[in-house]
Amino acid sequence: MSVLVRRRTRATVLLAVLGMTASLTAACGSDDSGGDGDRVTITLSGPNQWNNDPQSFGPAWEDLVERFEEAEPGIDVETTVLPVAEFAQTLSTQLSAGTAPELIFNQAPHTPDQVVALDDYLAQPNPYVEGNEAWIDLFNQDYFGPDAPTARNAAGNYEFIPFNLVIVGVYYNADIMDEAGVEAPIETWGELMDACAAITDAGYVPFSMDQGWLGQGWTMGIIGSMLLSSHAEEWNQFAADGQPGTAAQVTPKSMARAILTGELDPTATPEVAETMELLKQFFDECATPNWSGIAGGASFIGYDDFVGGRAAMTYGTNFAAENLADVDWEWGTMPFPTITEDESELSTGQEAQFGAAPGGTSYMIPATTEGEQLEAAVKFLQFVTSPEGGQPWLDGSGGIPSLVDAEPAPGLEGLMTGAWFETPTIPAVTFVPKARNGQTVYDGYLLGDKSLEDQLAEMRNDWTEWATEMAADGGWTEDWATQ
Known part of the structure; x- marks a missing residue:
């Protein structure tokens, strides 16, 4: 099956998450770090998967960061764009030296002890989703859950959070x-x-x-x-x-x-x-x-x-x-x-x-991240993978949600149906x-x-x-x- 897109038709991928009306009220507006006098800064570092700009991941990312900082006024998020050909070696070297930033792209070579095991966090509620009892339950279990073949590392732990799926x-x-x-x-x-x-x-x-x-x-x-x-x-x-x-x-x-x-x-x-x-x-x-x-x-x-x-x-x-x-x-x-x-x-x-697969945009936290930075990094991962927090980013970046109840992307049905979409x-x-x-x-x-x-x-x-x-x-x- 192929799908043809007419010339001059804008190809922005719009994915609708259905039936989710979670509120951010409980999570937004709090300044746990004490306001401007005691702000926490975290840095997210990875390759640019969306465009050829060496400085920015694009408008959808900038909007995501802005909305998170509005929800968490005590946290600032910086992004570092790494060259595609060099990101893996750069992040792997930083992990070995203990100098990696708080959030890094998960495809960097590493050992399980170099990153934070997220199992305990995933067993707890996502604070940005009202009524959620376990963060892991929000994900499509075929790709990220107990029986998903690539969700955990060799030591049996969850070590990354998938912002989207990739095909x-x-x-x-x-x-x-x-x-x-x-x-x-x-x-x-x-x-x-x-x-x-x-x-x-x-x-x-x-x-x-x-x-x-x-x-x-x-x-x-x-x-x-x-x-x-x-x-x-x-x-x-x-x-x-x-x-x-x-x-x-x-x-x-x-x-x-x-x-x-x-x-x-x-x-x-x-x-x-x-x-x-x-x-x-x-x-x-x-x-x-x-x-x-x-x-x-x-x-x-x-x-x-x-x-x-x-x-x-x-x-x-x-x-x-x-x-x-x-x-x-x-x-x-x-x-x-x-x-x-x-x-x-x-x-x-x-x-x-x-x-x-959950190998599209997935991030993990280096084991050297502690205290307020660790708490802030986890919050960012939770925000991105809440329906209201992450959906505008998915719409703007063309992502297939890692969460449940997603619709196929318009214009990409040729990639998302039949045997091709099934895991080999x-x-x-x-x-x-x-x-x-x-x-x-x-x-x-x-x-x-x-x-x-x-x-x-x-x-x-x-x-x-x-x-x-x-x-x-x-x-x-x-x-x-x-x-």
Whole structure:
């Protein structure tokens, strides 16, 4: 399914939370810190996921901060915008040095002891929601709750709060597609390769790409989840709480076990090699020819080529749509195509999936945050995830709420329906150790400077190191985890 948005139609994503009439009366207007003479300042630091401004996350964020400061006159909130390519290393270094600000983006490499466990706070009421008895109850339990596969860390604790959910998909320029004779949605891998050839012949970039990690990681994850789905039952050994059992998506602990027992070995599991070969085919035939020399972005991959009308397709998150508000061409959204059994003998016929997840905008609190700063940081997280506190921010930023009773975003239904919106049973197999988090670890192979065999051997080392780190962080005591 694809969804076409008419030219000049503003793409602001408006999401309505239904049936929630909570009041902020009980939480607003109090100055627990004693007024102007005793103000508390907290800083939120993370990458810009919404625009290319190096100074501001955008108007929706500025409005959010202003409304929170009105609700809590004794607290000031500052925001620090970090470069997409550098945020992970910057925040990880600050965590290690004990200098991290009060609220940091959750995708920075860290150990569980470096951040505050939020379990006790989530068990208590959210003060900004009248009648709420447990903050955790406000969230969509499929994505953030006791049985959600990615809600807790290796130690079994909640350590981040999701402000929204994220879904990634393919955005396309309908005008270029029409000129090239390509019909959307593109449903199969073979159709994608044909489309890329036709778009190239028409004088355009088929799929805008850049040197950032996201384009490589998302493509590999989508392909790998399809091809490796036949192993799901074998590898699914642990429930979301880390205890023996199964989960809707094979958990990180289950994947770590498969790696450390040798059940999943990039050099011996044929689906991994097939994944890498298809990834290279995609980059060779579809990606921007000089992708390795283009700075990475977050809202769209290869932002300038796509928004500038030079590329037919790209990846984008649900909250990237606002960047197309003023383009003079029609655009639409669709899932990534499926690899059929006719196109790969290792295909199971599983449709392409990405799945909505709480990995969009999620923040955590460093363990060094204490006292009034800790209290203020928790309040900000509670405010953002209350219907009245967070809804205007969601409306302005194009977010899919992490709270219950949300409506699909207008213009993005192509990303939010069918198999694509469902969580894949096998997660994205993009396992790298903390020291290499966010790095483009496949550049050598994709550029033809490294053989497939060398790439798979390197991946085996990375995956083993990742699994070993996970076992250490989680304090897992099973034999396979301690050998």
